[in-house]
Amino acid sequence: MASLRRRSLDLPFSFAWHSVLFQHQRNDSIMEPITSKLPIVLLAGPTAVGKTRLALRLAARLEAEIVNADSMQIYRHMNIGTAKPSPEERSRVPHHLLDVVDPHEPFDAATYLTLARPVIHDLHRRGKIPLVVGGTGLYMKVLTQGICPAPPTDPELRRRLKAAEAQKGLGALHEELLQVDPLCGERIHPHDRQRIHRALEVYHLTGTPLSRWQERHLFRETVHESLKIFFFREREELYGRIDRRVDIMMEEGFLEEVQKLLQAGYGPELHSMKSLGYRQLVRCLRGEWTLEKAVAEIQKETRRYAKRQFTWFRGDPQFQWFHAGEEEKVLAWVERLAKA
Numbered sequence: 001m002a003s004l005r006r007r008s009l010d011l012p013f014s015f016a017w018h019s020v021l022f023q024h025q026r027n028d029s030i031m032e033p034i035t036s037k038l039p040i041v042l043l044a045g046p047t048a049v050g051k052t053r054l055a056l057r058l059a060a061r062l063e064a065e066i067v068n069a070d071s072m073q074i075y076r077h078m079n080i081g082t083a084k085p086s087p088e089e090r091s092r093v094p095h096h097l098l099d100v101v102d103p104h105e106p107f108d109a110a111t112y113l114t115l116a117r118p119v120i121h122d123l124h125r126r127g128k129i130p131l132v133v134g135g136t137g138l139y140m141k142v143l144t145q146g147i148c149p150a151p152p153t154d155p156e157l158r159r160r161l162k163a164a165e166a167q168k169g170l171g172a173l174h175e176e177l178l179q180v181d182p183l184c185g186e187r188i189h190p191h192d193r194q195r196i197h198r199a200l201e202v203y204h205l206t207g208t209p210l211s212r213w214q215e216r217h218l219f220r221e222t223v224h225e226s227l228k229i230f231f232f233r234e235r236e237e238l239y240g241r242i243d244r245r246v247d248i249m250m251e252e253g254f255l256e257e258v259q260k261l262l263q264a265g266y267g268p269e270l271h272s273m274k275s276l277g278y279r280q281l282v283r284c285l286r287g288e289w290t291l292e293k294a295v296a297e298i299q300k301e302t303r304r305y306a307k308r309q310f311t312w313f314r315g316d317p318q319f320q321w322f323h324a325g326e327e328e329k330v331l332a333w334v335e336r337l338a339k340a
Helices: 002-009 015-027 051-062 087-092 109-125 137-145 155-168 170-180 182-187 193-206 210-217 235-252 254-263 278-285 291-314 324-338
Strands: 040-044 065-068 130-134 226-232 320-323
Touching (some): 040 137, 051 065, 065 109, 130 137, 137 226, 155 170, 182 193, 254 278
Parallel strands (some): 040 130, 040 226
16 A cells, blocks of 8 residues: 555655665764753743743843744744744843744754754853753754654655645645554644655655654653753633733734735745644635634634643653742752752
8 A cells, every 4th residue: 555655646765765864864963962061951831831931030040041942933024923032031031043944944853953952052162051941842852862863854755745735635645644654644633734744755765654763763862961841830720821812912913913924925835824823814814714713713722732732741751840830949949950
């Protein structure tokens, strides 16, 4: 079945490619660990929990600098919907890895690691503790434990996958993924275009499912010694904060931000524009939904996203969980261990 599907998509397949690409990836700088006596501090938590406030307090206490680990705040021109720190907040503490690519540019965990490693190295060189803040668990995982050495992207294969999607639909690609890599197929949402394409790309380039590559790696490396904090609130309180924050975003001009992005040529087919909040407001601007419905959908989907964040971080036992009412306890715990 797998070979038939490869032929039907007219995709290249070669173990020679696997050999060359794997060697390229092994030689890449993202595979080289950086050693330092200083730790990095990771501050994670669900959306709207209050990470920014705590991060600013921690940074001031530790004389640290903040490194973004939010997969949407890396985009330029996407400010309100991504809840980026305000200019005033950014003036108080140096921030890194905000506004690094335009909305049409591809960005993944490997790219993040390539950009983050030199930042961490420079901070350690200057005697600064990096404070990594965000809700994208995968970014934090690769930063502290390395990345699965799967092959890099192949532009021609990506083009053919896009053509196959245009012809057959994303659902057909997800069905193919379930056939050739059931583990990844079950984990990846049927609408997650980027991850579906990546998993199929790895399979067609190497003949080995991405899940197998991940099993071999198992994130056994310890690239950086780290202190890991997960900041949380009770569900009802968090959901109320999410709903209020979406309302505030709308008051601050979220709809106008999406409209400007569309007018600038950033179309709804882009991965960035399919993200939470942006895709709902695109439908509103197209006349498919009322504004009221779009806002309600953003609030509902953000609550679901927060639930998935809880699930992800529960999977890492190294994270110490602190309730949002324990800010002073967090500050004391981190200060004691970071400066030990």
